[in-house]
Amino acid sequence: PASPGPYLAGRYIVRAMPDDLPRVFGQVARVVSSAAPDVVFDQSASRTLSELRTEFFHDATVMMGLLAGVIAALLGATALGIGGLASYWVEQRRKQIGIRRALGATRWDVLRYFQIENFMIVSVGVAAGLVLAYGLNLALMRFYELPRLPAMYLPLGAAAL
Numbered sequence: 001p002a003s004p005g006p007y008l009a010g011r012y013i014v015r016a017m018p019d020d021l022p023r024v025f026g027q028v029a030r031v032v033s034s035a036a037p038d039v040v041f042d043q044s045a046s047r048t049l050s051e052l053r054t055e056f057f058h059d060a061t062v063m064m065g066l067l068a069g070v071i072a073a074l075l076g077a078t079a080l081g082i083g084g085l086a087s088y089w090v091e092q093r094r095k096q097i098g099i100r101r102a103l104g105a106t107r108w109d110v111l112r113y114f115q116i117e118n119f120m121i122v123s124v125g126v127a128a129g130l131v132l133a134y135g136l137n138l139a140l141m142r143f144y145e146l147p148r149l150p151a152m153y154l155p156l157g158a159a160a161l
Helices: 019-037 050-054 060-093 094-102 107-144 152-160
Strands: none
Touching: 019 152, 050 152, 060 094, 060 107, 094 107
16 A cells, blocks of 8 residues: 555544544544554544633633632722721711711711712712723723723723722
């Protein structure tokens, strides 16, 4: 018989139904060994497309998990900081709260006052963040040719905050 030549070397893709893969892998090994007896066929390197896809995206998946953990830690630290600051300001204005209560303000009036005050402070922060996000997006579009931030992201982000 004629020698198969150097053109049989490389990787091959075999298409089969998922249920037939074990049987097809066995047949491929027999066909390759009969077509080219001198070829070294590595049966352990035979993998399915889903296994190859999982292996290819493994690093990206780990990085996404790491970034999600960092984001969660930053959000938690920020929430603790905001809570600590609110508690500090309430403690600093304890006399003011006592005077308001003495003048007839209910507990809910005092809570509402502090909630409105915190809402106003957070609103200024959100507005500044929206302006900075828009400006940063313009800079990224100019220097790195990235796409424009979808218009709905800014009000949705502000509402979420």
